[in-house]
Amino acid sequence: MKKISIKLYVVSLAVTALLFGSGGYLYGTIHELQKETVAQKNDDLAQVHQLYDEIKGSYYRDVDSKTLVNGALKGMTEALGDPYTTFLDEDGSNQLNQSLSDSFEGIGATLQIKNDYPEIAQAPIKDTPAAKGGLRAQDIILKVDDMTTKDKKLAEVVNKIRGKKGTEVVLQIKRGSETFAVTLKRDKIPLHTVTQRISKEDKQIGILQITSFGENTAKELKDAITSLRKQGAKSFILDVRQNPGGLLDQVEQMASMFLKDGQTIVEFKDNHSTVSKAVAGEKFDQGFKVNEPTVVLVDGGSASASEIFAAALKESAHVPIIGTTTFGKGTVQTVSPIDAKSSLKLTVSKWLTPKGNWIHEKGLEPTIKADFPDYAYLAPLPRDKNLKQGQTSEDVKRLNRFLSALGYGTKGDTFDEKTTTALKDFQSKHKLSISPSLNKETVDAIEKQLTTQITTHDEAYHKGIDELQKEMASQK
Numbered sequence: 001m002k003k004i005s006i007k008l009y010v011v012s013l014a015v016t017a018l019l020f021g022s023g024g025y026l027y028g029t030i031h032e033l034q035k036e037t038v039a040q041k042n043d044d045l046a047q048v049h050q051l052y053d054e055i056k057g058s059y060y061r062d063v064d065s066k067t068l069v070n071g072a073l074k075g076m077t078e079a080l081g082d083p084y085t086t087f088l089d090e091d092g093s094n095q096l097n098q099s100l101s102d103s104f105e106g107i108g109a110t111l112q113i114k115n116d117y118p119e120i121a122q123a124p125i126k127d128t129p130a131a132k133g134g135l136r137a138q139d140i141i142l143k144v145d146d147m148t149t150k151d152k153k154l155a156e157v158v159n160k161i162r163g164k165k166g167t168e169v170v171l172q173i174k175r176g177s178e179t180f181a182v183t184l185k186r187d188k189i190p191l192h193t194v195t196q197r198i199s200k201e202d203k204q205i206g207i208l209q210i211t212s213f214g215e216n217t218a219k220e221l222k223d224a225i226t227s228l229r230k231q232g233a234k235s236f237i238l239d240v241r242q243n244p245g246g247l248l249d250q251v252e253q254m255a256s257m258f259l260k261d262g263q264t265i266v267e268f269k270d271n272h273s274t275v276s277k278a279v280a281g282e283k284f285d286q287g288f289k290v291n292e293p294t295v296v297l298v299d300g301g302s303a304s305a306s307e308i309f310a311a312a313l314k315e316s317a318h319v320p321i322i323g324t325t326t327f328g329k330g331t332v333q334t335v336s337p338i339d340a341k342s343s344l345k346l347t348v349s350k351w352l353t354p355k356g357n358w359i360h361e362k363g364l365e366p367t368i369k370a371d372f373p374d375y376a377y378l379a380p381l382p383r384d385k386n387l388k389q390g391q392t393s394e395d396v397k398r399l400n401r402f403l404s405a406l407g408y409g410t411k412g413d414t415f416d417e418k419t420t421t422a423l424k425d426f427q428s429k430h431k432l433s434i435s436p437s438l439n440k441e442t443v444d445a446i447e448k449q450l451t452t453q454i455t456t457h458d459e460a461y462h463k464g465i466d467e468l469q470k471e472m473a474s475q476k
Helices: 038-044 046-058 066-078 090-099 154-160 216-231 247-256 304-316 392-406 417-429 439-457 458-473
Strands: 009-012 086-088 112-114 115-119 140-144 170-176 178-185 192-200 207-209 237-239 266-271 277-280 294-298 321-323 331-337 343-352
Touching: 009 304, 009 321, 009 439, 038 207, 046 066, 046 247, 046 277, 066 343, 086 090, 090 154, 115 277, 115 458, 154 392, 170 343, 192 216, 207 216, 216 247, 237 331, 247 266, 247 304, 247 321, 294 458, 392 439, 417 439
Parallel strands: 207 237, 237 294, 294 321
Antiparallel strands: 009 331, 086 343, 112 115, 115 140, 140 170, 170 178, 192 207, 266 277, 266 343, 331 343
């Protein structure tokens, strides 16, 4: 397992605790922080020392010194009001160390504490238990199995969620005004960050799904492109939807492959307003270039390094970006050791697009807008409730919306005769036990069918195919 021994850089949406492997960190240095004199430091911290001594000497109970020091360090980072800056105590640093290990068993989500509850900080990595279970960024976890999470330490919540591959954990989720339970089967989180295939619609188009920017993602991308070329690919779709980011050196190497030498990949602006930039060249891509027609797919879960990548290709290489507005994280963090057991994650600079735009809290706008149907964003159907005719609720409203999406024409928030008829017809067609009420078996079948339908009607993907076919046709 890796240990934090030198300064690291974060170009990821990850905030504190990771429940999956391969975190987003970069070894290196952007700038040297100015050093203050010891005398100045002592003067600035005089009140801190005074308060420490007063508590140690006069508080009615014994107080552990490390607890006070950690509290002071945590208080200083919280005073900044920056959700991406945080003091990592021993537990937090252990979580970070584990995220950098060779493999990990969990659910594939990242948590932060917000308003006394653990919240999913970013879109779960594709094909992990959290993603398959329909979890999303900003979902609040109210309970883990039988443990309520309010006011619990993040490490305690994370340890409760983690477990051996194949075991299950039940999470009580609050999303907006809705509350529902989801059962997830823990799994080994995939270490490979790039998957490839030839498009079924056009054998000359290679599809590359990039789930995060890990330590070997640039090499994986290069190998995947080389393989697809051998299979006949003459153009590429790069899918970074639901990609929360990762290593800065990897995104620089990857973007450089698609840019001409000398073109800007990304700019950085520190607290002294000093602007530096990374430009495409052999330093990053070792001469490996992709000149074939390319498009990039993005969505609201594309964050940080994904946004750097998409912005570089959009503004420097004029590659079409297709999808919805990205997340909007435009800052860079360092992770450096405080002592042998704790560390500090600190925002040290902004990153800017090649045209000098700061997309923080705004996101990158796509060249071509395309989205999934609205029902793709609804909460899952309940598995712990027996919905039946005569009931009126938000759960029933979602059921009717899902059945309508499957062609049954149901609507409204009442479980009426039309809902019952549609449910029985669906059960019959899918060879399920016929029941006038909604059971777990039927819920699973409905969601499986909807997932297939959503994938089949992936508007961004199909627009990407159209764009590449037009581009290839114009080159003939």
